[in-house]
Amino acid sequence: MFDRLEITVLPPGPRFPAQLRVWVNGEDVVEHAVGPGGRGPLAAEALPVGLPGPLRATSEPRRVRLGEPECTGGCCGFLSVVVQRVGNVVQWSGWEGPRPEDRPVEFDFGAEEYDAEVARAEADHGWRFPA
Known part of the structure; x- marks a missing residue:
């Protein structure tokens, strides 16, 4: 059984431009982890126009930044x-974050x-x- 991915964009707010939120199996991964x-x-960086975004999975593993705490990632x-894509599966592994x-x-997602x-x-x- 594969995990279920949902990507949403939060509209711009008083402090930040539009931002990406990632839900897996109904849970907000960013909020849970940070x-x-x-x-x-930022949605503009995660979902660029005319270019493959960082969430696109290939056979080459790539580290993708998904969030930061209120105090900033710095x-x-x-x-x-x-x-990383492995056959017909996209794997999310090797998590790093502010709250171990x-x-x-x-997570393993069906590639399609x-x-x-x-x-x-x-x-x-x-x-x-x-603009």
């Missing part, structure tokens, strides 16, 4: 994970479903504002 008030990566550390006791476990969710998030530009 605490309330933490933030995800203070307490960033939440990051290694994303709250780091997520390894994973690719579809990342493509859906990359194609949804509703959170962008005109």
Whole structure:
């Protein structure tokens, strides 16, 4: 059985531009791992227009930053994970984060479903504002 990924974008707020939130199996991974008030990566960086985003999985493992605590990642550390495609599975493993006791476990996603969710998030530009 594979884990279920959902990618959302929080609209811009008083302190931060639009940011990415990642849900796995119905749980907000960022909030769980960095605490309330933490933030995800900037949506514009995580979901770039016309380029493959950092969440795209390839056979080459890549460390992806997914969040930081309210005090900033420079203070307490960033939440990051290694994303890699292994056959028909996308693995998230090797978590690093500011609260070691709250780091997520390894997640395995069906590659087709994973690719579809990342493509859906990359194609949804509703959170962008005109310059």
